[in-house]
Amino acid sequence: MIDAKTRDAYTVTVGIECHVQLKTKTKLFSGADNDAREAAPNTLVNHIDFGLPGALPVLNEEAVRLASKAAFALETRPQKFSKFDRKHYFYPDLPMGYQITQFDEPIIVGGQVEIIVDGQAKTIGITRAHLEADAGKSSHPDGKDYSLVDLNRAGTPLLEIVSEPDMHSAAEAKAYARELYIRMKYADVSYANLYYGNMRFDVNVSVSKTSELGTRSETKNLNSFRSVEKAVEYEVNRQIELLEKGETIVQETRGWHDAKQKTFSQRSKEEAHDYRYMPDPDIPPIVLDEAYIAAVADDMPMLPNDYRDIFRKIGLDAKVAEDILAVPETAKRVARIFDMAGAEHARRVAFWLLQPQDEEVEATDDSADSKGSDEQLVALSDMVASNKLSSTAAKEVLTELLKTGDDPAKIAESKNLLQVSDEGEIAKIVEEVLGANAKAAEDVRNGEMKAIGFLVGQVMKASKGKANPALAQQLIKKQLGL
Amino acid sequence: MTQWLPIAEIAAKVNAGELTATAMVEQALGAIADGADYQAIIATTETRARERAAIIDEQIKRGELAGRLAGVPFIAKDNFLVFGAETTAASNILRGFVAPYQSTAIERLEAEGAICVAKANLDAFAHGSSTENSDFFPTKNPHDKARVPGGSSGGSAAAVVLGMAPFALGTDTGGSIRLPASFCGAVGYKPTYGLVSRSGVVAMASSTDVIGPLTRTVDDAALVLDVMSGQDKLDGTTIVKDDAGYDGRALDLSGKKIGVIKEYMSDDLQPGVRQAIERAIDGARQAGAEIVEVSLPSLPLGLAIYYVLCPAEVSSNLSRYDGQRYGYSAPDAADLEESYTKSREVGFGAEAKRRIMIGTYVLSSGYYDAYYRKAQIVRTKLIKEFEAAFKEADFLLGPTVANTAFKLGEVSDPLQMYLTDIMTVAANLVGCPAISIPAGTSDELPVGLQLMAPSRADRDLLGCARRFEEVLA
Numbered sequence: 001m002i003d004a005k006t007r008d009a010y011t012v013t014v015g016i017e018c019h020v021q022l023k024t025k026t027k028l029f030s031g032a033d034n035d036a037r038e039a040a041p042n043t044l045v046n047h048i049d050f051g052l053p054g055a056l057p058v059l060n061e062e063a064v065r066l067a068s069k070a071a072f073a074l075e076t077r078p079q080k081f082s083k084f085d086r087k088h089y090f091y092p093d094l095p096m097g098y099q100i101t102q103f104d105e106p107i108i109v110g111g112q113v114e115i116i117v118d119g120q121a122k123t124i125g126i127t128r129a130h131l132e133a134d135a136g137k138s139s140h141p142d143g144k145d146y147s148l149v150d151l152n153r154a155g156t157p158l159l160e161i162v163s164e165p166d167m168h169s170a171a172e173a174k175a176y177a178r179e180l181y182i183r184m185k186y187a188d189v190s191y192a193n194l195y196y197g198n199m200r201f202d203v204n205v206s207v208s209k210t211s212e213l214g215t216r217s218e219t220k221n222l223n224s225f226r227s228v229e230k231a232v233e234y235e236v237n238r239q240i241e242l243l244e245k246g247e248t249i250v251q252e253t254r255g256w257h258d259a260k261q262k263t264f265s266q267r268s269k270e271e272a273h274d275y276r277y278m279p280d281p282d283i284p285p286i287v288l289d290e291a292y293i294a295a296v297a298d299d300m301p302m303l304p305n306d307y308r309d310i311f312r313k314i315g316l317d318a319k320v321a322e323d324i325l326a327v328p329e330t331a332k333r334v335a336r337i338f339d340m341a342g343a344e345h346a347r348r349v350a351f352w353l354l355q356p357q358d359e360e361v362e363a364t365d366d367s368a369d370s371k372g373s374d375e376q377l378v379a380l381s382d383m384v385a386s387n388k389l390s391s392t393a394a395k396e397v398l399t400e401l402l403k404t405g406d407d408p409a410k411i412a413e414s415k416n417l418l419q420v421s422d423e424g425e426i427a428k429i430v431e432e433v434l435g436a437n438a439k440a441a442e443d444v445r446n447g448e449m450k451a452i453g454f455l456v457g458q459v460m461k462a463s464k465g466k467a468n469p470a471l472a473q474q475l476i477k478k479q480l481g482l
Numbered sequence: 483m484t485q486w487l488p489i490a491e492i493a494a495k496v497n498a499g500e501l502t503a504t505a506m507v508e509q510a511l512g513a514i515a516d517g518a519d520y521q522a523i524i525a526t527t528e529t530r531a532r533e534r535a536a537i538i539d540e541q542i543k544r545g546e547l548a549g550r551l552a553g554v555p556f557i558a559k560d561n562f563l564v565f566g567a568e569t570t571a572a573s574n575i576l577r578g579f580v581a582p583y584q585s586t587a588i589e590r591l592e593a594e595g596a597i598c599v600a601k602a603n604l605d606a607f608a609h610g611s612s613t614e615n616s617d618f619f620p621t622k623n624p625h626d627k628a629r630v631p632g633g634s635s636g637g638s639a640a641a642v643v644l645g646m647a648p649f650a651l652g653t654d655t656g657g658s659i660r661l662p663a664s665f666c667g668a669v670g671y672k673p674t675y676g677l678v679s680r681s682g683v684v685a686m687a688s689s690t691d692v693i694g695p696l697t698r699t700v701d702d703a704a705l706v707l708d709v710m711s712g713q714d715k716l717d718g719t720t721i722v723k724d725d726a727g728y729d730g731r732a733l734d735l736s737g738k739k740i741g742v743i744k745e746y747m748s749d750d751l752q753p754g755v756r757q758a759i760e761r762a763i764d765g766a767r768q769a770g771a772e773i774v775e776v777s778l779p780s781l782p783l784g785l786a787i788y789y790v791l792c793p794a795e796v797s798s799n800l801s802r803y804d805g806q807r808y809g810y811s812a813p814d815a816a817d818l819e820e821s822y823t824k825s826r827e828v829g830f831g832a833e834a835k836r837r838i839m840i841g842t843y844v845l846s847s848g849y850y851d852a853y854y855r856k857a858q859i860v861r862t863k864l865i866k867e868f869e870a871a872f873k874e875a876d877f878l879l880g881p882t883v884a885n886t887a888f889k890l891g892e893v894s895d896p897l898q899m900y901l902t903d904i905m906t907v908a909a910n911l912v913g914c915p916a917i918s919i920p921a922g923t924s925d926e927l928p929v930g931l932q933l934m935a936p937s938r939a940d941r942d943l944l945g946c947a948r949r950f951e952e953v954l955a
Contacts, residue, residue: 052808053684053685054680095802098798274847282717282719283718284719
C-alpha cells in the first residue's frame, strides 16, 4: 500500500470515453429492430447487419437527430458537416470486417459539462462525440471449443463522447460519468439504462510527478458509476506502486474484473491494430443546415441545469435537488407544480416525493406509474397550508393518493384525518387534558412553557391526531388564563 | 445465331398474346445451350425462369398486362444477387452461396415482367479486363474464340452478342461494361454514379461501382435503364432519375458541341481503331455537330488514381468474406486466426489477393497520406477538369479502348492488363455517364466508340448515342 504522502506527490489525470446507445427504433444503418433487451440471440438481424454480399448500410436519420440533441445537452451544437469512416479489423462479431464510425469529422466537436465534487464546481471539457455502429456480442462458454456470436446488438447506434483529460480523481471521474448519464437521460437521446449497457465507460488514467502526462492505461467497458470510480482508484494505486518500485507503465488496454474489483491487462499498444481508416463510400456525409439545427434546438426538452435552476428557486439544497433530479418523473412534476402553484407547494411536493438516492447507482424510475395528478398534489399541499391536514396525516393521504389517484379530500375524510378546527370540540378535549395533567398545567401556568408542547401532544393524542395543533395551543393558554 | 426483336417489341407482343414468355425463355435457354463453347454462362436459372414465364403467360391469358418488359429474358452478371441460382461473383470463396435476397435492379426488372435466365461469367469479384480472372473458366470472344471478350462483364457482353438474351446486366467500376461491349461489339451503358441502386450487387469499389445494361441497341439500353434507375431506400448513394425518363429517341446533334479528347487520340491507338473513331467523328460533323478538341491534362493520371482508390475500397469490401458466416470456410482450421487466413487464402484468387494487399498497403497508417489521400486530391482535380471540359463541349468522344480484343493469355502482366482500362476509368472516377457503342471493325474485330456526358445528363447521352448509331449504320 502506498501512503497518502507518496500518493499526493502524483497528479492523477483521467479522461473518459463514454458509449451512449441511442434510443432509435431501428439500427444505425439497417431497418432491424434496435431493442435487443429481451430478444433471443440473432433474431434482430437483417442482411445488412449480417454483412451479406451486396448489403449497403443506409443512415438512420433519427440517430442523427438524437446525436444533434446530445450536442445541445453537451452545451454545444452539432457540426454542419460530418462523415462516416470504416475502421477495419477482423472479429466474428464484426460481420463486415469493419466498424462504421466517424474518424476525423465527427458530428460533435467541443462542448462541456459541469460537475460538483465536495461542493466544488468544475468544468469538464468535451473533445468530441461521434456516431458509430456497435459490434455484436461474443461469448466464450467455459470448457467449450467454440464461441458464440449474437448479432442483435450489431449495428446499434452509439454516440461515443470523448472528454478532455480534465478529471484528476476517482471522485471526479464518477461525478462526470453520472453527469453525462443524467444529461443523456434528460435530453431523451438514450434509455440510459446501465443494467442493459446503454452507457459504457472507458477510463484513461495516468499519474505523473511532473507537469508532463504519464503513460496512460485504458480500462474498458465499465457499466456503473461505482466501477468507474473503483477502476480509476485501482489504476492510480497500481501505477503509483509500479513507479515507486522504479518500474514503468505500459500503455495498454485493460479490463475490469468486477468481482475482484481489479483491472487486468488485455492487450498492449504493440499489439494494437492498424485500423486502416477510410471514408465510407456507401454513406453520403451528414450535412445539417441552420434550419435543421434550429429546429432541433427548439425541440430540446428541459435539461438537468434547467431543473437545477428551478430547484434553487424552490429552495432545495443541492443534495435534495440531485436526488429529485435522479428520478426524472419526479423532477418534471416538481417543475410543473412550481409553474402551476409556486415555490411553496413545489417545495412541499418535492419533499413528499423525495426518495433518497444512492448516488452510486443509477436512478430507478419507479414513480413513473404512480397515480395522482399534479392538481391533486397541489390540493393536498393546500390542505396542509390551510391547516386542514397535519403533515403526518398528509403523508398518509399521499400514499393513498399515489396508489389510487382518488381525490385527496375524500381520502382524508374517509380515513378520518381532517383536522378539527371546531373551537368548542377542541376546548372540551383541552379541558379533559388539563384536568388529567394538573402537574403539567401548573408548570405552564408558572411560565415553564416547555410543558405546553406536552399538553398539545396530549390533546392531539386524545383527538386521534385530528385536532389543529395551533388551535389546541391557543385554547390551552386561554383556559390556563395566559 | 438467335435473333431477338427490340425489347419493347418483345414486351408488346407478349402483352398482346402474340408471343409467350415461355417461348422467349426457351429461345434464350436454347441459345445458351448452343453457345456453351464460349463459356459465357456460369449457371442458368432455368427452373425459376420457366416458372416465372408460366406465371406471366397465365397473367396475360387472364387479360392482364405483365409490364414494360413482359417476358423479356435477360442474363445477370454473376455478381448480382438473384434467386434461382448461386451467386458466386465467379469466385471460389462464394461458390455455393445462395442469395437470400435479390438486388434492387433485379427486383425492378422482374416487377416489369423481365425474366432472368442465367448468370454470366466475370473476372472474379469483377477484378479484371478480360474475364480470364474468373476462378472458374475464361469466356471467349464471340468473334474469335481465341480472343478474350474483355472484362470484367465479359460473360454478359458475349452472351448478348451470341443472342442468348436481348439484354444482360453488367457492373462498371473502371470500365467493366464498356470494355467488353467494345471487344464484343455490343452497346454498353455506364450510368451516372448512383442512378441505379447497388443494393444486392457484390461490391467491388463502392465509390465507382455502377450498374448498367449491355444490349444490341441504344434503344434497348435506354429502356432497361429506365426500368432500373432511380432512388432506392436500400442504397443511400442513389439519385433521382430524369423526370422525362430514358428512351432511345435520337438527339438532334446540329449545333451541339462534341469534344474529341486529345489525350485519348494518342499514337498508342491501334490504326484500325483510330480509323473507326475518325469515321464516327466525320459522321457527327455531317449530322451537324461542331467538333472541338478538348484536353484534360490529368487524364493520364486517371489510371494511377484508380489503382490506388479501387484496391483500397476492394480490400475493405472483401473483408466480409472471412469464412465465418457464408461462402467457403476452411474445414481444417485449428483456431479463429487460421480459419480466417486459410479460408481467404484458398477462397480468393491471385488478383483479389493482389488488390487486397495493395489496398491494405495504401490505407496503412504512414502510407495513407502518400497514396490514398493524394489520389483523392487528384481525383478532385480530374472532376474539376471534366466540369471545365463540359463547358466547352456538350459531349466528349474517344475510343473505349485503344485496341481490339487481344488473345487469351496474351496479356499476362497485371500492370499491362490494368492499362486496358486507361480510357474508361475517368468516367468512373468522375461519376459521369459514358457509353460504348459499336463503331465498325478493325481487322474484323469490333471497335467501340465511347461517348461521355456531364453527370445526370444520361437522357441526353442516350439520345446522342442513338444519333451516332444512326450515323454509323
